[in-house]
Amino acid sequence: LGDVRGALRELLHAHADGPRYGWVYNPRQDPKIFEAAVTELSGLLRRAPKEPWAYAWRGWTYLQWQQPERALEDFEHALRLAPGLSWPWAWKGRALLILGRLEQASPALARALRLDASYSPAVGWRAEARRLKGDLKGAKRDFALAVKMDHRAAWALAGRGECELRTGDWEASESNLDRALRICPDYAEAYAWRAEVRRLSGRLRGALEDADRALRLKPGLVMTYITRSLIKNGLV
Numbered sequence: 001l002g003d004v005r006g007a008l009r010e011l012l013h014a015h016a017d018g019p020r021y022g023w024v025y026n027p028r029q030d031p032k033i034f035e036a037a038v039t040e041l042s043g044l045l046r047r048a049p050k051e052p053w054a055y056a057w058r059g060w061t062y063l064q065w066q067q068p069e070r071a072l073e074d075f076e077h078a079l080r081l082a083p084g085l086s087w088p089w090a091w092k093g094r095a096l097l098i099l100g101r102l103e104q105a106s107p108a109l110a111r112a113l114r115l116d117a118s119y120s121p122a123v124g125w126r127a128e129a130r131r132l133k134g135d136l137k138g139a140k141r142d143f144a145l146a147v148k149m150d151h152r153a154a155w156a157l158a159g160r161g162e163c164e165l166r167t168g169d170w171e172a173s174e175s176n177l178d179r180a181l182r183i184c185p186d187y188a189e190a191y192a193w194r195a196e197v198r199r200l201s202g203r204l205r206g207a208l209e210d211a212d213r214a215l216r217l218k219p220g221l222v223m224t225y226i227t228r229s230l231i232k233n234g235l236v
Contacts, residue, residue: 034065052082068098086115090122120149154184188218
């Protein structure tokens with residue numbers, strides 16, 4: 001609803017008798033904020049070294065901070081202490097996906113969903129694992145399930161759109177990418193995928209606008225430079 005201060009007050013109340021640093025609100029990905037959260041959680045672990053959720057949340061912070069190896073260490077520690085926790089299994093699966101350890105990621109995500117079938121991010125990460133294995137049909141099915149569980153899940157809509165792009169269903173792909181961008185207008189990858197859809201369907205001006213927007217938002221999208229070159233060649 002946009003009431004971030006109210007949400008923070010409620011979270012502080014909810015965690016009054018336990019860890020108060022369960023998540024980090026850091027939309028600009030400021031390293032100082034991640035560092036402060038890790039410091040707080042590390043202090044908690046010195047006082048309570050057998051608190052599995054403190055390891056799990058510190059791992060999640062490392063994962064957001066783009067340090068998947070350190071995140072994985074914390075998730076494994078949390079799960080040694082409490083193997084029945086569902087979210088750390090899902091987060092471990094996510095870390096393994098980022099590290100390219102696909103064969104280990106899939107069982108971790110399956111374990112997470114056996115423990116809590118309602119956790120939509122785990123469904124989305126399972127979709128990503130299936131996509132990486134080449135199972136586009138299964139990936140689309142999982143992304144659709146994630147959207148059904150959370151209709152505001154822009155990442156799931158975009159993921160489904162990218163799968164549909166790969167299978168040649170350009171109309172469905174663009175529809176899902178449009179929905180993702182209405183929810184999250186700064187989603188660079190969604191612009192990049194829509195640029196490719198529009199290029200393939202011959203709408204080169206719109207494709208160029210999307211490619212330019214994607215690269216302004218995230219200059220590291222290497223394949224989008226190739227897409228933009230192909231678009232420019234087509235406009236000559």
